Amino acid sequence: MTRYIFELPMKVRDYECDLQGIVNNANYQHYTEHTRHEFLLSEGISFARLHEQGIDAVVARMHLAFKTPLRSGDRFVSRLGLRKEGIKYIFEQDIYRLPDERLALRSTVETVCLVDGRLAACKELDEAFAQYL
Numbered sequence: 001m002t003r004y005i006f007e008l009p010m011k012v013r014d015y016e017c018d019l020q021g022i023v024n025n026a027n028y029q030h031y032t033e034h035t036r037h038e039f040l041l042s043e044g045i046s047f048a049r050l051h052e053q054g055i056d057a058v059v060a061r062m063h064l065a066f067k068t069p070l071r072s073g074d075r076f077v078s079r080l081g082l083r084k085e086g087i088k089y090i091f092e093q094d095i096y097r098l099p100d101e102r103l104a105l106r107s108t109v110e111t112v113c114l115v116d117g118r119l120a121a122c123k124e125l126d127e128a129f130a131q132y133l
Contacts (some may be wrong), residue, residue, distance in 0.1 A: 002081040002092040005132050006039040009098070014075045022069035028105050029062070032093045035078040036109070043128050055124060060088065061110040067103045070095075071079040076104060084133045087121045088112055 010031060018024040040047065050057065070076055074097055081092040088110050097103040113122035126133070 002079075002094065004079040004094075006042065006080045007115050008035045008038050008078045010034075010076055010078060012070050012072050012076070014044055014072045015109075017072050018027060023063070025066065028064060028066070028095065028107070031076075031078050031095060031105075032062075032091075032109060034105055035080050035093060035109075036091060037063070040079055047124070050124065053124070055122055056114045057089075057111050057122070057125065058114060059109060060112045061108075063108045065106045068097060070097060070104050075099070082129060082132045084129070086124075087119070089125065089129070098104050 007117050012023055016027040025074050036049070047057070076095050078093065078095050083090050083092070089110065089112075091109040093105075093107045093109060094103060095107075096102065101111050112119055113125065114120070115122060
């Protein structure tokens with residue numbers, strides 16, 4: 001069971017749906033990315049500032065399991081949990097349709113840091129995430 005540390009409510013917009021009237025699969029990646037970025041901002045972490053310091057956090061691998069399709073106008077909540085394995089930060093990110101809390105997406109996103117262009121540990125993120133790891 002994932003221990004969620006952050007959540008972000010959102011709403012499906014018409015243009016995110018495909019011909020079947022359901023959210024196109026690629027948009028779920030946008031939802032999870034937006035959630036990670038908002039989580040980082042809530043922790044005082046700026047991608048732009050990290051980049052200026054020579055640190056780039058990048059996605060190394062994603063696993064997405066689609067459970068219940070979302071449709072135009074649906075409200076949902078994107079929830080995020082975090083753990084670390086070696087130098088990888090692993091985000092467990094699940095999306096639930098509201099108000100019934102039906103699971104729409106279960107995902108795992110592995111990220112790593114490039115420090116001055118090289119794969120490396122990132123003390124800045126370790127410090128920022130210490131309370132969660």
